[in-house]
Amino acid sequence: MHINNDKKISLKQWVRSGDPFIWINAAAVSISVVAVVGLLLLLTVRGFGHFWPADVMEAKYTLPNSEGYTVAGELVETESVPLEQLLSAGFEIDSGAAFIDRMLLKQGNRDVNGADFAWVIDDYLSEKRYPSQLMTIERREWGNFYGYLQTIKQNDAVMSSADLWMDFQQRIERALLLYAKIEEIEKGNVGSINYQLERLRLSERGLALDDNVSSAARAVKMLEIESERTQYQQVYSSLQKDLASLYQQIGRDSFIAVTMDGTAVEIKFAAVVRAYQANAMGVAQKSLLYLEKFWEFLSDEPREANTEGGIFPAIFGTVMMVILMSIMVTPFGVVAAVYLREYAKQGLMTRIVRIAVNNLAGVPSIVYGVFGLGFFIYFLGSEIDEVLFSAALPAPTFGTPGLLWASLTLALLTLPVVIVATEEGLSRIPKALREGSLALGATKAETLWRVVIPMASPAMMTGLILAVARAAGEVAPLMLVGVVKLAPSLPVNGDYPYIHLDQKFMHLGFHIYDVGFQSPNVEAARPLVYATALLLVVIIALLNFSAVALRNRLREKYKALDM
Template sequence: MFEQDKKISLRQWFKDGEAFIWLNAAAVSVSVVAVIGLLLLLAVRGFGHFWPADIMQADYQLPNSAAIRVIGEVVESEQVPVEQIRGAGFAIAGNQPFVKRSLIKQGNRDVTGLDFAWVLNDYLSNISYPETLMAVERYEWGNFYGYLTGLKQAGEPVAQADDKTLWQDFEQRIQRAAGLHEQIKQIEKSDIGKVNYQLERLRLQERGLELNRSLSASKRAQQKSDIALERAALDSHYQVLQAQLLALYEQVNRDSFTAETMGGEQVEIPLAHVVHAYQPNAMNVIDKSWAYALKFWEFLTDEPREANTEGGIFPAIFGTIMMVLLMSVMVTPFGVIAAVYLREYAKQGPLTRTVRIAVNNLAGVPSIVYGVFGLGFFIYFIGAELDQIFFQNALPAPTFGTPGLLWASLTLALLTLPVVIVSTEEGLSRIPKALREGSLALGATKAETLWRVVLPMASPAMMTGLILAVARAAGEVAPLMLVGVVKLAPSLPLDANYPYLHLDQKFMHLGFHIFDVGFQSPNVEAARPLVYATALLLVVIIALLNFSAVALRNHLREKYKSLEM
C-alpha cells in the first residue's frame, strides 16, 4: 500500500510540473557555479601575474652532475611519475612513484636562452630569499634576475657608499630614463607623426596636380611652388625634431648598470632598456600592493611589446570598444527599419514569411562566412571603387580597398542584423492594436503613430536586440581576421590628425589578441598569464557594455509601462 501511494505521489509530482521546476533550478545553479568558477580561474591565473613574487635562490644538483645556482620565481609545482622523469634521461634514485617538480621563471633570456626551467624539488638545497635579489623588467629579452653590483655613467663607474645607497641611486636613474622615454615617445609618435602626416598630404596634393590635366601650366606651377614652400618648412621643422630626438637618445643611453647572474657572470645592461626594477624579497605587503597596482595599470594603459607577451593591451581595448560602438550605430537603424517594414507595412503573405525565414536562417550562418563576404564585397568591391572615385591620388596604394575599422564594423553589423530584426519585430508585435487605433482616431497619421507611439514603446525590445548583438560581436574573432584586425597596431585609429577617426586604419582586438598570445606566441609560458588576464578583461568589457544597455532598456520599460496597461 505504501509503495502504491509512493508511486502515485511521484506521478503527481511529475504531472504538476514540479520536477521540471527543480530540473531548471538545478541547471541554472550549475550554470551560475560554472560561470563564477571560470571567472575566479581567470582572475587568479591572470591577475595574480602582476603580483611581485618573491625570488628564490637555491643550489640544484642532480645525481652525477655538478651543482648549479638557481635564481628565479616559482611559477607552479606539480607531481609527475618517476618513470616520466627517468624517460627524459634523468637518473632518479629511490622507489617513490612520484616526484615533485617546480617551474622556475629564471629570466635572463639573453644570457641563458630560456626564460623558464623545470627543477626537481628533491635536489634543491640551501633555499633562501636574499633581500638584495632584484627583478628587472626590460623592454626586450624579458625579466632579468640577479644582484646589482654597480652603476656606470658615460662608461665610468659611479662610486657608492653601500648597497642601500646604490639601490636608491639605481631607482632615481631608472626614473630619469623613464622621463626621457616619455619625451622620446612624444616626439616620435606625436610631433614627428604630425609632420609625416602633413608631408604625406602634400605628396598626395602634388600627385593630384599631376593627374589633373584641366589646370593651366601657370596655375599648376604656382600650386607646386606653394607645396614646395610648405614642404621646405615641414622639412626644417623635422630636422629640429630630429636633433632633439638625437639629444634625448644620447641622454637616455648615458647610464648603465652591472649585475651578477645566477651563474656568477657579470653583465652590463643600459638603463634605457629598463622599465621597472624592484627587490620583492625586501618589500612588505603595502609595497607589493602598490607595485601590483602600478603594473596592472600599465597592463591596461600601455602598448604591447615582446611579441605581445609583455607590456599592456590598451590598443586592443580601444579597438574592441570602438568597433562595437561603430557596429551598434550601424546595425540599430537598419535592423529597426527592416523590422518596422516587415511588421507595419509589408503585406503579410508567403513572401513576407519567406523573408522572415531567411532572416532567422542568417542568424545561424557561421561567422567566418560573413568574414569572407566582407572581404569580397566590402573591401575588394566597394572599397576598391571608393579608391578609384575619391582616392586616385594615393593609388596604387589602397585606402579603403584594404581591411580596416570601417569594414570590420560593417561585417559585424551584418552578422548581428538578424538578431536586431527579430527582437524589434517581437517587440512591435506585443504592442496592443488598440493603441494604434486610438492614435489614428485622434487624427495622427500612420507615420506619426509609428514614430510617437509604437517605436517608443518598442524601444526596450530594440535594446534587447542591441544587447544580444553587442554580446556576440565583441567576442567574434574569425571574421575580423579577414576584414581589419591585426596582431600589432600601436597607433590608434583616433588621433589629432584630420579626419581624426581613421576608418580605413587596421586595429587590434581583444579576442584576436587572446588567440595570438595563446597560440602564436614564441614564449608560451610567459604568455599564459596574459591570456587569462586578457580573457577576463574581455568578459568585463562585454559585461559593462551589456549592463549599460540593460540599464537603458529598464529605464525605457519603466517609462512606457503605463501606456501598456
Template sequence: MSLHDDNKQGFIEWCKRGEPMIWMNAAAVTVSTLAVIGLLMLLAVRGFGHFWPAAVMQGQYALPGEASVTVLAERVESEAVPIEQLLSAGFKIETDDAFVDRELVKLGNRDVSGADFKWVISRYLNDISYPEDAVVIERREWGNFYGYLQAVKEQGQVVASLDDGRAWEEFQTRVIRANEIHEQIKKIEKKDIGAINYRLEKLRLKSRGLELNTSMAEGRREQIQADLAAERAELDAQYKVMQSELADLYRQWHRDSFTMKTASGQIKDQRISTVVQAYQPNSMNFAQKIGFYFTKFGEFLTDEPREANTEGGIFPAIFGTVIMVLIMSVLVTPFGVVAAVYLREYAKQGVMTRIVRIAVNNLAGVPSIVYGVFGLGFFIYFLGSEMDKAFFPEALPAPTFGTPGLLWASVTLALLTLPVVIVATEEGLARIPRNLREGSLALGATKAETLWRVVLPMASPAMMTGLILAVARAAGEVAPLMLVGVVKLAPSLPVDGNFPYFHLDQKFMHLGFHIYDVGFQSPNVEAARPLVYATALLLVVIIALLNLSAVALRNHLREKYKSLEM
C-alpha cells in the first residue's frame, strides 16, 4: 500500500471517529467566547472610561482663511476621514493627503456656544497646553462648563477672588454647602411633602367614596366627612409649615454665585446651586483621579438621572429592572410548573395533549411585541379597567390599574416566558425514572404525595433551568414594556414609605428601555454615547448575577437529589 493510500485511510478513520466535528465545535465555542469577551471589553472601555477625569487641553484652532479661536476642551476621540468628505462639507483644506485626521472635542458651555461637542481638524489645532487652573464644572442643567474661576460671591458681593488666592478653596466649600441644602430640599419635597400629598389624595378618594355610597346613613356620612375635613386641615397646616421651610432653604440655596471666564475671554456669572461638583483635572494626581473615578461610578449606580437621562445615575432603572424580574419570576414559576405537571402526570396522552404541546412550543417563538399588544389590550384596557370599576370607583375617571404599570409589565413578561418554563419543567419530569414513582406508590404513598415528595423535588433543577432561561429573556426585553409600564423617567420608585409601601400600579424605569431612550432618543447623542455603553454592560452584569443565583440554587438541588437517581 502506498503512502498516499495510508494517508487517505488515516483521514477516513479520523473522520469516522468524529474528530472533525469535535474541532469544529471547539472552534465555534472559541469564536463565540472571544466575541463575548470582546463585546464586554468594548462596553467596559467605552462605558466605564467615561468616569475617568479626562485632561482639559487649551489650544489655538484656525482653519485656512479664518480667525484663530481659543479652544478649552476634553479630547474624546480621533479618526481619519477622506479628504473628499471634508471638502464636500465646506472645509477649505490645503493638502495632498487622501485622509485627514480629525478629533471630537467636548467644549461644554452649551448655554454660551450652543453645542457641547465639535469636530476639529488636528493639523489646525496648535499651541496645545494643559493649564492646571482649568476648571470643569458639572452642572444640573446645560451640561459641563469649562473655564477659569475668577471670583466667588455671596448675595452679589465678592468674598474670594483670583487675586487673593482663596477663590478655589472658598468655591469648593460653598459647593459642598449648596449640595447639602439640595439634599435637604429633595428630602422635604419627595419624602415629607410627598407623603402629605399622598395622604391628602387618599382623603379625597375617601370623601369621593362616601359620596358614591348611597346606602350609608346620612348622619354617619356627615360624621365621617367631618373627621376627614379635620384630618385634611391638619395636613394642610403641616404642608404650610414645610412650604415655609422649603422657601427658606431655597433662599439659602440660591445665595451664592461665582464668576467664570471662558477660553475666549467671556465672563459669565452662575449660581453655585447649579453645580453638582467642580474639579481641576490637570492638577490632580493619580490617587486623586482614582478617588474621583470611584466617586463618579458610585453616583452612576445610586443617583437619579438628569439632563434628559444623559447625566447623573441610573438607580431607578436598576431598581425597576430587578423588581420586575423578581415579580415575573414569582408569577411564572408556579403557573409553569403546574401546567407542566398536568401535561406530564395527569393529562391523557392523546391528540389534544399533543396539540397543546405544539401550541406551547409555538408560543415560545411569538414576537415579544405581540405579547405587549396583548398585555395592553387584555390586562390594561380590559382587566385593569374592570378592576378600577369594581375596587376603585372613587378614583375614576383617573385610572388606577387601568393604565400601564409594574404589575402589568411583570404579568406580560410572565406570559411571554411561560412556555420556556413549561417545556423545561416537563423535560425534567420526563427524565425521572418510572421505578421511583412505582416504588413510592408501592410503599403506600398516594399519587399526590409521590408527586409532592419525590417527583417535584427531583425535577426542581429542571424548573430552575426554565427560570434561568425566563430571567435571561425577560430582563432584556424592551418592546413589550414600552406598551405596558416602562417610562423614560419615573418621578418616584414603586417602593416607598406610603401604605401599601409596594405600588404595583406605578410606572417604572428599565435598563433596556433606558439604553434605547438614551441611545436613540437623546437630544445630545455624543454626551449620551458613553452612558449607553455603561448601561448596556450593567444590564449584562445584572442578568448574569440573577442567572448565577439561579444556577447556584439549581446545582445545590441537583446535588441534593442526585443520590435518588442512582
C-alpha cells in the first residue's frame, strides 16, 4: 500500500509539474509540422513532376474476345481496382484475382482518338517497348500528339532532307520566332493603337456632349483628333500588312506524322510549341527540357482552357492585388486603431465598436464580395462613370468588376485584422513613455508620431502579415468583383495611365478553382492544380517573409526604447 501511494503521489506531482502538457503540445506541433511538410511534398511531387519529359511506352493491347491494337503514351499512374468494378464497366476480363492492376496512359492525339487519357489493364499489355523515334509534340491546341515523323511539307510540296529530325527542329524554331513576332505586333503595337483610337473616339464624343465648348473651338479640336486618328490608321494599315506577311510565312510549313494505328495526320508548324523524342534523351537533356517547361509555366500565358501553358497573368494579378490591398488597408487600419486606443473615450460606445470589429473578422468572405459588388461597383463605380467617364457610357469603365474594386473589397475583409493587431501593439507600449514625452514638451500628436506609432510598428506589420495571408488565398469574393478565367492583357502596360485599375485580372486562387472544378479535361488539369497550389503557397510565404523581415528590423530598431 505504501508503494502504491508513493506511485499515486508521484503521478500527481508529475501532472502538476506540467510535463504532460508539454509533451501534448510537442506532439501536436510535431503532427502539424509533419502534415504541412507532407502536404508540400505531395504538391511538389504531383505538381512539379508533371513537367518532367516522361518516356513514351508503345505496347500491344489485347482484351479477351477482341482484336488487339497498339497503344502508346506516358504512364501517369497505376492503381489496383476490384474485379467487379471493371466487369460492371463492361470489360470482359478472364481472371480469378480479386483485384486487377490498371494503368492510366496519357495517349494524346485527341483529334484522332477523341480523348487524351485512357485506362488500360496491365495484364493485357504485351510487347512493351520504348522506341527512340517515337516523338512527343506539344501543340497550342488539341493537347499532345504522339507518333512518328514521316515527311515535311513546304507550300504543300514534300521536302527531302538528309537529317529529317534536324530539319524538323529548325522549322519549329523558325515558326516559334514568327509566332513571337506576330504576338508582339498583335498584343503590343496593334493593342496600343486600338487603345489610342478608343481614346480619340471618347475625346470626340466628349466634345460633342460638352455644351461649354464653342463651335469654333470644337471644330479645331475635331480637326486635331481626325489628324491624329489618320496617323494611327496609317500605322495600323502598315502593321496589318506586316501581319499578313508573317501569317503567310508561318503557314508555309507543315509535316505529316503517323499515329500508332497508322493514321497519317498533317500538322502545321505554327501549331507546335515543342517536339522531342523522350525515349532517346538522357538525364541531362531531360533536365534542361524540364527547366524550359517549368520556366514556361511561370512566364507564359495559359492555353487549352487553362490546362496547358503558363500562369504568369495569374501570378501577376495575385501579387498586384495583394500589394494594392496592403497599401489601402494599412493606413485605414492604423488610423482606426490609433483613434480607438489613444483618442476615443473608453466607454460603452468604444466597447461596442471593438465588439463590432471583432465580429467583422468572422463574417464569411462571400458577404464582403456581395457588398463590394453592390456598393463599390453598382453604386460608387456608376457614379464615377457618370462624373468622369460620361463619354464612354453606356459602356461602363469603373461600373464593372475590376482590379480596384477587388483590392478594396479585400481591404475591407482584412481591415479588422489590422485594427486588432495594431491596437494590441499600442496597448503594450508603457504609459510612462507617453508621459515622459509629454513632460519634455511634446504634444500628443508628436508623441504619437515620434514615439508610440514607431514602437507599435512591429504589431502593425503583424496585422499586415495576417491580412496578406488571408487575402492572397481568398476566392469567393473575387469571383464577384474582378477576377476572370482568362484576362486578355495585364493591368499594367505602356499605355497611359499605365496602371489600369478598371481592368479585370486573373488570380491564382480562382485559377486553381477553375482548372480543378471547371476544366473539361480533368486528368490533364490535375497536375496543374497541384503545381499552382504550391506556387500560391510559395508566393504567400514570400510576401509574409518580406513582411516578417521588415517587422524584425523595426523591432530591433525600437528595442532600446522599449527597455
